[in-house]
Amino acid sequence: MEISFLQDSSLQTITNKKVKVAVAKGDGIGPEIMDATLRILEAAGANIEPEFIEIGEQVYLSGNTSGIKAEAWEIIDRNKVILKAPITTPQGKGYKSLNVTLRKSLGMYANVRPVNALHPYVQTNFPNMDVVVVRENEEDLYAGIEHQQTQDVIQCLKLITRPGCERIIRYAFEYAKAYGRKKVTCMVKDNIMKLTDGLFHKIFVEIAAEYPEIVNNTQIIDIGAARLSANPIDYDVIVTSNLYGDIISDIVAEIAGSVGMAGSANIGANVSMFEAIHGSAPDIAGQKIANPSGLINAAISMLAHIGQTDTADKIKNAWLRAIEDGYHTADIYKEGVSVKKTSTSEFADAVIDRLGLSPETLKSSNLSKGGGQIRIPEYIRRDEHKELVGVDVFIDWKGSSPEEIGNALNRVNAFNLKLKMITNRGVKVFPNGLKETYCTDHWRCRFVSIDAEIEIGKPVYKVIEYEQVVELLSKLYHSGFDVIKTENLYEFNGKRAFSLGQGE
Ligand code: NAD
Numbered sequence: 001m002e003i004s005f006l007q008d009s010s011l012q013t014i015t016n017k018k019v020k021v022a023v024a025k026g027d028g029i030g031p032e033i034m035d036a037t038l039r040i041l042e043a044a045g046a047n048i049e050p051e052f053i054e055i056g057e058q059v060y061l062s063g064n065t066s067g068i069k070a071e072a073w074e075i076i077d078r079n080k081v082i083l084k085a086p087i088t089t090p091q092g093k094g095y096k097s098l099n100v101t102l103r104k105s106l107g108m109y110a111n112v113r114p115v116n117a118l119h120p121y122v123q124t125n126f127p128n129m130d131v132v133v134v135r136e137n138e139e140d141l142y143a144g145i146e147h148q149q150t151q152d153v154i155q156c157l158k159l160i161t162r163p164g165c166e167r168i169i170r171y172a173f174e175y176a177k178a179y180g181r182k183k184v185t186c187m188v189k190d191n192i193m194k195l196t197d198g199l200f201h202k203i204f205v206e207i208a209a210e211y212p213e214i215v216n217n218t219q220i221i222d223i224g225a226a227r228l229s230a231n232p233i234d235y236d237v238i239v240t241s242n243l244y245g246d247i248i249s250d251i252v253a254e255i256a257g258s259v260g261m262a263g264s265a266n267i268g269a270n271v272s273m274f275e276a277i278h279g280s281a282p283d284i285a286g287q288k289i290a291n292p293s294g295l296i297n298a299a300i301s302m303l304a305h306i307g308q309t310d311t312a313d314k315i316k317n318a319w320l321r322a323i324e325d326g327y328h329t330a331d332i333y334k335e336g337v338s339v340k341k342t343s344t345s346e347f348a349d350a351v352i353d354r355l356g357l358s359p360e361t362l363k364s365s366n367l368s369k370g371g372g373q374i375r376i377p378e379y380i381r382r383d384e385h386k387e388l389v390g391v392d393v394f395i396d397w398k399g400s401s402p403e404e405i406g407n408a409l410n411r412v413n414a415f416n417l418k419l420k421m422i423t424n425r426g427v428k429v430f431p432n433g434l435k436e437t438y439c440t441d442h443w444r445c446r447f448v449s450i451d452a453e454i455e456i457g458k459p460v461y462k463v464i465e466y467e468q469v470v471e472l473l474s475k476l477y478h479s480g481f482d483v484i485k486t487e488n489l490y491e492f493n494g495k496r497a498f499s500l501g502q503g504e
Pocket residue numbers: 029085086087088089090099260275276277278279280281282283284289290291292293294331
């Protein structure tokens with residue numbers, strides 16, 4: 001059966017017509033490994049037609065801070081599939097990460113990185129590991145929303161969305177189904193980030209229930225990462241948010257002994273991009289010794305994506321056989337294991353010579369036996385009832401006594417609002433804070449309705465009007481407070497939708 005990840009019927013589909021692919025040769029070792037990869041694709045009879053695009057260092061240096069020209073956007077928009085070699089981001093301020101720009105502008109929400117050991121041909125302590133990391137690609141701390149709010153405090157917003165979680169988690173389960181994987185592990189830190197990571201975990205549990213045939217479990221990211229590096233064999237598919245996924249996927253590639261050999265896919269509903277996980281390796285550029293395997297594996301994922309699974313298997317099996325036969329580039333060459341230290345193009349020749357052969361000891365590739373298409377349904381928004389029950393007012397104040405600011409705020413006649421508490425870096429410092437708590441110039445002051453029952457153990461909030469907030473801000477301003485920002489406190493369907501202060 002053929003697998004296609006194509007989700008939009010307007011995309012180029014599986015026909016005899018050549019599939020046009022936007023190809024970026026990249027910088028540093030990029031052109032060398034891309035030439036090797038394209039030669040293999042051609043020799044294997046891949047039904048594709050490359051259309052070259054210009055991105056990267058030269059485009060940056062020509063004054064284009066995004067590193068990509070308008071013509072390249074047009075070609076990507078036409079073709080929807082990108083095969084990309086690594087690029088060099090010039091040092092210095094003002095250059096935006098092209099990878100982040102491409103992923104986010106084109107809605108490539110899933111980063112999929114399969115990594116398996118090639119023991120004994122590539123050195124690893126984990127000969128049987130075979131892990132796929134499915135990383136959310138657009139949200140989380142990578143939203144890039146940062147502000148300096150006071151002299152001493154800078155904030156980065158962590159944005160986790162329900163549609164984002166639903167899409168990536170469903171993708172992970174559908175991937176597991178398509179590739180006959182048995183288990184999906186979710187990694188979060190919801191013991192601390194109860195709302196953001198809590199949402200990811202909650203949605204994981206909801207969606208996992210729809211796939212009873214696939215084992216699921218959840219781990220806290222710190223212990224999860226530790227166990228993964230000690231016992232990768234216990235893991236199959238891992239799904240996680242952007243930052244954790246970034247870290248986890250590098251750990252997985254490193255312990256497999258093959259950072260230079262793994263490819264990754266960035267999957268979107270309309271556009272998808274395939275690349276090696278390593279960078280442009282300027283230290284060895286031009287020496288013709290780079291290992292093209294990362295990009296070859298990316299190209300194999302690309303062929304599976306566009307439905308050319310037979311060709312994908314043919315290349316993967318020839319590549320495995322070349323590794324088995326001891327044809328190794330310098331980065332993986334090992335006396336006694338390797339037979340020949342190859343240049344980049346000699347390695348490509350070794351793969352081409354083995355097209356049609358299968359590995360003898362390593363597990364053969366069988367993408368053609370995959371199980372169907374990955375289609376992620378449109379997100380359906382369920383309306384919830386939202387009520388405003390308070391406001392957190394953040395104040396820049398360089399004093400150090402919580403009592404002083406607390407008492408001053410208590411004296412502000414705040415239009416039927418009362419001060420519930422003050423925190424500093426999330427820890428409650430007023431009323432009844434501890435004198436040991438270090439306080440910065442960044443004070444979060446929580447106001448709720450004067451009728452809220454906050455004195456009892458489980459507070460009962462009362463609905464307020466936004467006009468009260470506006471009035472409060474005006475009063476604070478006229479009393480000389482430097483308000484940095486506010487965060488409204490809401491209940492959704494009657495449930496508190498904001499975190500408590502630590503120690504509250
Ligand atoms: P790198 O991955 O380019 O290199 C790290 C080390 O690994 C180097 O010693 C290099 O020689 C070696 N190496 C990497 N790929 C190899 C290969 N295929 N064969 C043999 N050896 C290989 O990381 P870096 O040095 O931190 O970054 C260099 C440049 O690459 C930077 O400008 C960075 O921004 C860029 N980069 C681009 C991408 C991308 O385009 N996707 C990703 C990471 C880094």
